[in-house]
Amino acid sequence: xxxxxxxxxxxxxxxxxxxxxxxxxxxxxxxxxxxxxxxxxxxxxxxxxxxxxxxxxxxxxxxxxxxxxxxxxxxxxxxxx
Numbered sequence: 739x740x741x742x743x744x745x746x747x748x749x750x751x752x753x754x755x756x757x758x759x760x761x762x763x764x765x766x767x768x769x770x771x772x773x774x775x776x777x778x779x780x781x782x783x784x785x786x787x788x789x790x791x792x793x794x795x796x797x798x799x800x801x802x803x804x805x806x807x808x809x810x811x812x813x814x815x816x817x818x819x
Contacts, residue, residue, distance in 0.1 A: 740777075740784060740797040740798065740799060742797075742798060742799075743799070744798060744799070745798075745799045745800065745801060746785065746798055746799065746800045746801070746804055747800075747801045747803075747804060748804065749804060749807060749808055749811060751804075752785065752800065752804055752808045752811055752812075753811060753816045753817075755785065755798060756772060756785075756811070756812070756815065756816040757816045759772060759787050759796070760815070760816065764787075764796055766787060766795050766796060768789040768790060768795070769787055769788075769789065769795060770788055770789050770790040770792075771787075771788050772785060772786065772787050772788070772812055773785070773786050773788060773812065774786070774800070774805055774808060774809055774812050776805075782799060783799070783800050783801070783802060783804075783805035784797045784798060784799050784800055785797065785798050785800055785808075785812065
């Protein structure tokens with residue numbers, strides 16, 4: 739469940755979010771991966787940070803444009819450091 743109503747609306751914000759996850763800025767433990775997904779209830783797209791049991795640790799809503807165009811960025815990871 740995502741309680742944060744902020745929406746990532748461009749690829750630069752998505753990359754910054756991925757970097758923050760990678761750098762430990764959210765203080766999450768046991769991060770195993772990141773994926774783009776859709777909410778089963780309403781089809782709303784989001785980026786999901788998952789643990790090794792595929793449980794949601796953190797999610798952030800994304801626009802449909804980011805969902806469609808950010809797949810490769812999520813797949814290969816952020817390039818900025």
